[in-house]
Amino acid sequence: MPVSSALYDPAPHDPAWRGRVNGAMVFLVLLLPALYLSEANPATFLGADSLKASYLFVKTFWPPKLDADFLLLVLHSAWKTVAIATVGVSLALVLAIPLAALGVRVLSVSALGTRMSPLSQALRWLVRVTAIVLRSVPEIVWALIFVRTVGLGDTAGVMAIALSYAGMLAKVFIDIVEANDHSAAQALLANGSSRFAALMLGTLPTCALELTSYAVYRWECAIRASVVMGFVGAGGLGQQMELSMRMLAGGEVIVMLVAFVGLTAIADVVSAEVRRVLA
Amino acid sequence: MMQNTRWHGGWLLLVWLVLLAASLYTLTGDWGGFVSLDSMHKMGQFIAGFYPPAHTAPFLQKLALATCETLAISWLGSLLAALWGLGLALPAAGLWGKSTRRGARLLLNILRSVPELVWAGLLVIAAGLGPLPGMLALAIHTTGVLGRLYADSIENTPAAAFAQLHALGTPAVSAWCYTTLPQIWPQLASYFLYRWENNIRAAAVLGVVGAGGLGQMLFLHLSLFQFNEAASVLLAMIGLVLLVDQASYLLRKQLA
Numbered sequence: 001m002p003v004s005s006a007l008y009d010p011a012p013h014d015p016a017w018r019g020r021v022n023g024a025m026v027f028l029v030l031l032l033p034a035l036y037l038s039e040a041n042p043a044t045f046l047g048a049d050s051l052k053a054s055y056l057f058v059k060t061f062w063p064p065k066l067d068a069d070f071l072l073l074v075l076h077s078a079w080k081t082v083a084i085a086t087v088g089v090s091l092a093l094v095l096a097i098p099l100a101a102l103g104v105r106v107l108s109v110s111a112l113g114t115r116m117s118p119l120s121q122a123l124r125w126l127v128r129v130t131a132i133v134l135r136s137v138p139e140i141v142w143a144l145i146f147v148r149t150v151g152l153g154d155t156a157g158v159m160a161i162a163l164s165y166a167g168m169l170a171k172v173f174i175d176i177v178e179a180n181d182h183s184a185a186q187a188l189l190a191n192g193s194s195r196f197a198a199l200m201l202g203t204l205p206t207c208a209l210e211l212t213s214y215a216v217y218r219w220e221c222a223i224r225a226s227v228v229m230g231f232v233g234a235g236g237l238g239q240q241m242e243l244s245m246r247m248l249a250g251g252e253v254i255v256m257l258v259a260f261v262g263l264t265a266i267a268d269v270v271s272a273e274v275r276r277v278l279a
Numbered sequence: 280m281m282q283n284t285r286w287h288g289g290w291l292l293l294v295w296l297v298l299l300a301a302s303l304y305t306l307t308g309d310w311g312g313f314v315s316l317d318s319m320h321k322m323g324q325f326i327a328g329f330y331p332p333a334h335t336a337p338f339l340q341k342l343a344l345a346t347c348e349t350l351a352i353s354w355l356g357s358l359l360a361a362l363w364g365l366g367l368a369l370p371a372a373g374l375w376g377k378s379t380r381r382g383a384r385l386l387l388n389i390l391r392s393v394p395e396l397v398w399a400g401l402l403v404i405a406a407g408l409g410p411l412p413g414m415l416a417l418a419i420h421t422t423g424v425l426g427r428l429y430a431d432s433i434e435n436t437p438a439a440a441f442a443q444l445h446a447l448g449t450p451a452v453s454a455w456c457y458t459t460l461p462q463i464w465p466q467l468a469s470y471f472l473y474r475w476e477n478n479i480r481a482a483a484v485l486g487v488v489g490a491g492g493l494g495q496m497l498f499l500h501l502s503l504f505q506f507n508e509a510a511s512v513l514l515a516m517i518g519l520v521l522l523v524d525q526a527s528y529l530l531r532k533q534l535a
Contacts, residue, residue, distance in 0.1 A: 030354075037351035038410040038491070054405035083302030090299050136520045137513065140396075140484045144501055149325050154306045212291070228396045232487055245400050253401075261392045277287055 060250030070252065073240065074259050081236035081263065084154055085222035088161025093215060095162065096169035101199055103127035103174045127170070134167025143229040157234035161222050172214055180207045213275040220271035224264050237263070329510040338508065342496070342515055349492035349519065352410050353482040356417030357475040363418065364425030365467070371430035374451050384430070391423025395481050399490045413490025417478050428470045432463050469531065476527045483516050493519070 103124055142160035150156055185202030189195070193202075204211075230238020237260055244252035369375075371383035398419050402412035436459050444454035486494025493516050500508040 033347075034351035034355050037348045038355050038414045041411065050406055057404050080305060082298075083305045086295075086298050086302040087306060090295075132521075133517070136517045138480055138484045138516070138520075140487060141497065141513065141516070144487065144498065148501060149322055158306065208288075212288070216291075224394065228394050231396055231400065241397070242400070245404065248404070257393060257397070260397075261389070264392055274291065278291070 057248055057250055060248060061254045063251060064254045064258075065249070065251035066255065070255070074237070074256055077237045077240045078259055078263050080154060081226050081230070081238070082223060082267075084157040084226040084234075084236050085161065085219060088158045088226065089165060089215070089219045089222050091158065091162035092165035092169055092218075095166035096173060099127055099131060099166065099170040100173035100177070103131070103170065104177050104199075104203075128174075131167045131170040131174075134163055135165075135171060136167075137164065139164040139225050140229055140232060143234040144232050147233045152233040152235075152239075154235035157226050157229050157236060160229055160234060161226060165218055165222060169215065169218060173211060176207050176210050176214065177203055180210075182206075209278050213278050216271050216274050216278075220267045223267045227260055227263070325506075328506040329513075331507060332510040332514055333505075333507040334511065338511065342493075342511060345491075345493050345496045345512075346515055346519060348410055349482045349486075349494075350479065352414045352485070352490075352492055353417065353475060353478040356414045356482070357421055357471060357478050359414075359418035360421030360425050360474070361467075361471050363422040364429050367422065367426040368429035368433055369452070369455065371426060372433035374455065384427075387423045387426040387430070389423070390419055391427060393420065395420040395485060396488060399485050400488045403489050408489040408491075408495075410491030413482060413485040413492065416485060416490065417481060421474050421478060425470060425474055429463075429467060432466050432470075433459060436462050472527055472530060476523050479523050480520055483519065 139160050142163050143156055146156035146159045150159065180203070182203060184206065185198045188198040188202045226234070226236050227238045227241075230236045230240070231242045233239060233242075237256060241253060241256045241260070244256060367383050367387055370379045371387055373380040395416050399413055399416035402416050406412045406415075438459070440458040441454055444458055445451060449457075482492055482494070484494045486492045486496065487498045489495060489498075493512055497509055497512040497516070500506070500512060
């Protein structure tokens with residue numbers, strides 16, 4: 001019977017073998033230069049010198065530094081991290097809300113008729129490009145630049161978060177509004193209401209919750225980011241951690257790592273809870 | 280319901296304002312100085328210093344090499360993370376009982392909650408400057424992320440076929456490879472792509488702590504106040520991010 005002979009074929013063919021072989025070849029061809037470029041040589045880690053250096057560093061992790069002064073410093077920098085994130089996101093919102101309101105296509109009065117006028121089309125395009133540029137420069141790069149202009153410290157962190165998050169928030173706000181049902185706003189516009197009234201009465205009520213919960217989520221991300229930005233000198237917990245790492249003070253590093261993990265966990269829980277209540 | 284929501288919103292706004300006031304009170308930055316005419320002027324000069332971006336042939340060559348390095352770091356890091364993550368996802372999905380599941384999940388959480396940049400800082404101490412610590416830092420952090428996602432998708436897959444093979448005496452790992460793995464393969468691949476995309480951005484900045492690629496170049500030129508070169512590096516970074524965004528969008532559309 002043909003069925004059983006197909007089932008019990010002593011040397012079955014893999015119907016996809018050609019694809020698999022090709023895939024494996026491409027993979028290998030890409031792997032070798034990548035290994036070369038990333039200088040992937042395990043010996044770097046296993047050499048006597050680096051083993052000794054890591055051993056000495058890791059040994060300093062214990063005992064963790066737990067005296068009151070230091071713990072107070074850690075607490076203070078953790079709070080500063082939260083403060084940087086909060087002020088940064090608030091500023092970002094101040095920038096992002098007008099950007100988003102301008103960039104939303106469905107609220108365009110001129111789009112009601114036949115086609116959008118070239119002027120408002122150009123304005124919208126400009127808003128979108130601004131948002132893209134703001135957010136495609138990573139926040140840590142903004143931090144580096146602001147550390148150069150306003151000096152080491154919290155201000156650089158706040159500015160970096162404000163700019164990169166303004167781009168991100170504006171883009172997502174536009175997406176959320178455009179994905180929502182906008183018949184109410186357009187009906188308002190068609191009957192002669194102003195853009196602002198249509199925004200407040202037609203658009204916001206349908207998507208306010210979504211917008212708020214995204215902003216809260218971004219606040220949580222900003223806390224994580226502001227810790228990382230501290231590494232380039234933009235204040236908060238990260239800056240302290242960088243100092244301790246540079247001095248190879250493992251006992252301090254471990255305490256700050258724990259504080260950092262705790263802080264992000266708390267932010268995670270708070271933001272999840274707020275979003276659950278809002279939903 | 281509506282009343283309830285409004286009430287919550289009011290509370291949220293109040294809490295936010297209190298938090299903001301407390302934050303502003305703590306951050307005694309020189310806010311007045313920041314918006315003063317003098318600092319605006321300095322800022323303007325600073326920004327003008329970025330023009331024109333450096334574009335001599337040897338510099339562009341170096342830039343291209345650094346871009347490739349960033350791509351290589353991110354790809355290898357994600358690949359390694361996919362392997363390690365899958366290795367940890369099996370115990371984290373409860374293949375060997377409850378206690379190993381808890382242990383593996385804890386490990387994944389720790390790996391994930393320390394950011395790449397911190398891992399890179401620690402590894403640079405161990406291995407010295409260069410792309411390798413950056414690659415490993417990405418791999419360690421991403422292992423935590425992918426391991427968790429992989430474990431969840433394994434747990435969400437119907438386990439009947441696996442249970443049957445396992446009950447007939449096939450060892451857990453090979454039974455898993457023949458039953459669950461083929462079912463979740465597309466999902467694993469799309470998680471991998473998503474993380475790779477993230478890691479390209481991350482790899483671009485890891486260099487800040489000396490871990491190779493575009494980030495290291497940017498940090499170097501900014502430190503030496505060579506703003507024209509820094510501008511080119513920034514442009515390369517933005518270009519790379521936009522390119523990756525577009526590529527992964529197209530790829531995911533094809534996969535879906």
